[in-house]
Amino acid sequence: MATISARKGPDENDKMVVIGYQAIVRKKGHPSQTKTFRAKRDAERWARQIESEMERGVFVQRTESEQTTVNNLLDRYSREVLPTLKGGYREQSRIKALQNGLGAYSLAALNSSMIAKYRDKRLSTISEKTGRMVGPQTVKHELGLLQRALKMAVMEWGIALPGGIPTATVKKPGLPPARNRRLVDDEEERLLAACAEARNAWLRPVVIFAIETAMRAGEIVETWKLNKKTGKREIVSIGLQWSEVNLKKRTAHLPETKNGNARTVPLSSRAVAVLEALPRNLDGRVFGVTYEGIHQSYVRACRRASITGLTFHDLRHEGISRLAEQRLTILELQAISGHKTMQMLLKYTHLRAEDLALKLK
Structure with a gap:
């Protein structure tokens, strides 16, 4: 009693x-x-x-969940978990947004209705960084981060949540259609011709290599970012190294990737030819340039070639789609592209109907 x-x-x-x-x-x-x-x-x-x-x-024991706020939870997640994740720095802006919107609530008080209101408010907010409305993909990432932090609290830190994990029942924002931009007609010829005219001699081989391997920009060339807290530029990826390339076996090994898993990428004859024609850098990099060093050159090359709406990342879409058209299996495509899920792989694969029609009797 x-x-x-x-x-x-x-x-x-x-x-x-x-x-x-x-x-x-x-x-x-x-x-x-x-x-x-x-x-x-x-x-x-x-x-x-x-x-x-x-x-x-x-x-369910409520004491700890009543005494722990969302602010406390995300501070601990930032301190203990993010440093162990590849690309964990990307989560800091998401943590800040979540703390601004939900930080004062205790974990015991947090419910699906509060999270849904946060979702709707964020979708009607103008981003300070871009000056545009916050997109559904951004909000989806924020809710995903909150869910991972709550799961960590329950499974690893012993904080029981009376009503379970509230993010599990909240509808995620609908996403716009995935990009399906590919090179069409003679765009590849025009693009490579414009790249050959660029002052940056690395541009053309990098573009060809990106199309042939479907590798991410950071897996090909060295990439940097600005640390907003310190005001200093920090290296994000070192790019492809000669020590990881085996021209005899026609492979390029990637020990560190965006999703944290190493993988080995097979090289086409065209990709091998690109590598064989390159000078050897003393610092071990295959391409002696950074992504920042070629980005503007790429934009200008597209402009000279009268090509619109083709980002550098679209070259990865192009590469994966071409591999799919060569009748590689899904498992083979995943092994090359590095996608962890079928859903993400399918977002990057865009097959041309006219090419499929040629395979039909």
Whole structure:
């Protein structure tokens, strides 16, 4: 049975008056539960709920989840988990957004309705970074981060959530159609001709290599980012190294990738020819240039070639689609592209209907 007792304290005249009610629930097989309320009816309601949960075998210890805010949770996640993740630095802006919107709530109070309201508010917010509306992909990443942090709290840190993980029942924002930009007609010839005219001699071999291998930009060339906290540029990826290339076996090994898994990429005859024609850099890099060093050159080359809407990352789409057209299996495509899920791989694979038609009888 629950015990409800009045709690007294001095008023402004130092007279002892009732300032609240303490409810204590004791039941064999469960730790004693205590909580204080302003009103007696609230104490009684809480005690009845706890007793009912204990009797039905669904009681969850709330103390730690009531004392831990979303701010506390995300600070700990940032401190203990992000440093262990490849590309964990990308999560910092998402953590900041979540803390601004939900940080003050305790984990015990957090529910799906609050998270849904956060989702809707974010989708109607203008980003300080871009000056445009926050996109559904951004919000989806933020909700995914919150869900991972809550799972970590339950599974690793021993913080029980009375109502379960609330993000699990919140509908994720609908995403716009995936990009399906590919090189069409004579665009590849025009692009490579424009790249050959560029002052940056590395541009043309990098573009060809990107198309032939379907590798990410950071897997091909050295990539840097600006650390907003320190104001200094930091290296994100070192790019492809000669020590990881085997021209005899026609492979390029990538020990570190965006998703954290190493993989070995097979090289086509055209990719091998590109590598064989390159000078050897003393620093070990295959391509002696950074992504920042070729990005503007690539944009200008597209402009000279009268090609619009073709980003450097679209070359990865092109490469994966060409591999798929060579009738490689899904497992073979995943091994080359490095995608962990079929869903992500399919977003990058865009087969031309006219090419498929040639295979039909």
